[in-house]
Amino acid sequence: KRVLLWFRRDLRVADQAALHHALKSAEQVFCVFVLDRDILDGLPRADRRVEFIWAALNALDADLRGLKPGAGLIVRHGHAGDLIPQLAAELKVQAVLCNHDDEPAALARDALVAQRLGSFACDFKSFKDHVIFERSEVLTAVGKPYSVFTPYKNAWLRKLEPFYLLAYPVAPYADALATSPLATGVPGLAEIGFEAAGLSPHLGAGSAGAQDLLDEFLQRIDRYDDNRNFPSVKGPSYLSVHLRFGTVSIRQLAMAAWQRMQAGQHGAEVWLSELIWRDFYHQIMHHHPHAMSSAFRPEYDAIIWEQGPAADRLFDAWCAGATGYPLVDAAMLQLNQTGYMHNRLRMVTACFLIKDLGLDWRRGEAYFAEKLLDFDLAANNGGWQWAASSGCDAQPYFRIFNPVTQSEKFDAEGKFIKRYLPQLAKLPPKLIHAPWSAKPLDLQACGVLLGRDYPLPIVRHDEARTATLARYGAVKNKA
Numbered sequence: 001k002r003v004l005l006w007f008r009r010d011l012r013v014a015d016q017a018a019l020h021h022a023l024k025s026a027e028q029v030f031c032v033f034v035l036d037r038d039i040l041d042g043l044p045r046a047d048r049r050v051e052f053i054w055a056a057l058n059a060l061d062a063d064l065r066g067l068k069p070g071a072g073l074i075v076r077h078g079h080a081g082d083l084i085p086q087l088a089a090e091l092k093v094q095a096v097l098c099n100h101d102d103e104p105a106a107l108a109r110d111a112l113v114a115q116r117l118g119s120f121a122c123d124f125k126s127f128k129d130h131v132i133f134e135r136s137e138v139l140t141a142v143g144k145p146y147s148v149f150t151p152y153k154n155a156w157l158r159k160l161e162p163f164y165l166l167a168y169p170v171a172p173y174a175d176a177l178a179t180s181p182l183a184t185g186v187p188g189l190a191e192i193g194f195e196a197a198g199l200s201p202h203l204g205a206g207s208a209g210a211q212d213l214l215d216e217f218l219q220r221i222d223r224y225d226d227n228r229n230f231p232s233v234k235g236p237s238y239l240s241v242h243l244r245f246g247t248v249s250i251r252q253l254a255m256a257a258w259q260r261m262q263a264g265q266h267g268a269e270v271w272l273s274e275l276i277w278r279d280f281y282h283q284i285m286h287h288h289p290h291a292m293s294s295a296f297r298p299e300y301d302a303i304i305w306e307q308g309p310a311a312d313r314l315f316d317a318w319c320a321g322a323t324g325y326p327l328v329d330a331a332m333l334q335l336n337q338t339g340y341m342h343n344r345l346r347m348v349t350a351c352f353l354i355k356d357l358g359l360d361w362r363r364g365e366a367y368f369a370e371k372l373l374d375f376d377l378a379a380n381n382g383g384w385q386w387a388a389s390s391g392c393d394a395q396p397y398f399r400i401f402n403p404v405t406q407s408e409k410f411d412a413e414g415k416f417i418k419r420y421l422p423q424l425a426k427l428p429p430k431l432i433h434a435p436w437s438a439k440p441l442d443l444q445a446c447g448v449l450l451g452r453d454y455p456l457p458i459v460r461h462d463e464a465r466t467a468t469l470a471r472y473g474a475v476k477n478k479a
């Protein structure tokens with residue numbers, strides 16, 4: 001039997017469900033990745049995600065060759081809907097295997113591919129790989145999907161058995177990898193119309209890069225709960241981009257956390273909860289695809305957001321990190337400069353856009369989608385709808401983050417702020433969170449003139465808060 005293994009968001013050879021099944025079920029397994037023009041054509045020439053994928057593909061190709069000399073990755077550039085059926089026909093395979101991708105656009109693409117393969121009796125089969133529990137695997141006692149996190153998490157933990165975390169062995173079956181003259185290596189970035197965008201070297205490339213990050217994180221996982229909310233501290237794992245593209249296996253991470261949790265490590269328990277949030281939002285996407293483009297709670301679609309040129313100027317200032325609120329601005333600069341933003345800051349900047357600037361959460365969601373290296377439709381949408389109070393298990397609409405209090409609490413010394421706003425480097429902690437409330441002479445002594453070195457605030461939080469309560473109150477009263 002000959003099969004084609006189609007890599008998508010699972011760019012590794014270790015513990016890869018579809019690869020395992022392919023190697024076990026066939027004598028000849030060809031491996032392909034499509035640089036899909038349906039996605040790539042809309043991107044800027046310098047895109048960090050493309051660079052990350054490109055590095056991961058080179059590592060994957062080398063890993064496949066390491067498993068069996070002469071094997072390797074076939075890389076195609078074009079439209080997956082056309083190329084996969086063409087390649088399957090050319091290689092005369094009986095089946096195309098891959099892992100589930102539950103994003104609506106991916107499901108539509110896969111349906112098209114399956115239909116085209118069906119026209120010449122080639123099977124299309126996919127497997128769970130990206131999450132621990134997917135789709136309808138965790139349901140309430142009456143068989144309904146959960147829309148509140150804590151009961152979902154409890155049910156998830158009750159269902160968990162070590163079996164679900166076991167790795168899918170690949171190496172013992174590597175003999176079935178096919179050698180193919182089509183596996184000519186990964187084309188250069190320039191050949192597919194891209195250029196280097198400048199990835200942080202700390203991120204690491206491919207599975208080896210993910211493993212380095214994991215090894216380092218496991219040294220400090222016991223302090224995760226104490227550190228995870230403070231953006232100037234190395235608290236989280238920074239593994240999100242590797243999870244996004246599958247250069248690390250979720251089973252490996254969940255197993256590492258679960259074993260430590262069994263041994264009584266609180267930090268590991270909290271981190272496992274974060275991995276469960278990821279599963280939670282994936283099953284929300286599966287059961288409520290409408291929420292990927294409109295409010296999970298439909299009454300919130302009636303909210304009237306600020307619009308027009310003045311609102312556009314507020315949005316531009318938010319994107320550029322020029323709102324006059326130092327923590328918000330430093331966070332946006334972190335995103336723009338590195339493609340990463342700390343989770344606490346994602347919450348702060350999202351709430352600021354929605355509840356201080358009065359802008360539609362979808363504008364912020366789209367900006368994050370463009371900039372985040374770890375952009376994931378389900379998690380990003382979940383995070384934004386949480387902040388907009390329109391999602392499942394969301395922050396109540398009247399609970400509005402105060403950006404100054406958040407700054408005092410989570411960056412008390414202003415260390416994170418100063419990393420991205422060096423012009424504020426001399427401000428003492430008592431002035432840095434709300435520089436506009438300082439005496440101009442005190443600011444001057446620190447070399448800062450507001451309006452010249454750093455913007456004046458573009459909104460007043462107390463006024464914005466009142467407006468937001470009215471904006472939300474209007475739709476709540478009608479509901």
Ligand code: FAD
Pocket residue numbers: 228236237238239240241243244274275277278279281341342343344346347350368372374375376377379380381382383384387
């Ligand atoms: P860690 O703290 O080490 O967490 C480990 C892993 O758990 C993460 O890599 C991630 O896969 C998962 N995780 C953690 N928190 C969440 C969460 N709230 N929801 C779902 N999964 C979670 N995460 C993304 O992966 N992609 C996104 O596009 C994304 N957009 C977000 C937008 C907003 C407005 C908010 C509030 C959160 C968003 N998150 C997103 C969730 C979270 O901020 C990131 O997963 C986290 O910051 C990634 O850093 P880390 O890997 O160091 O996290």
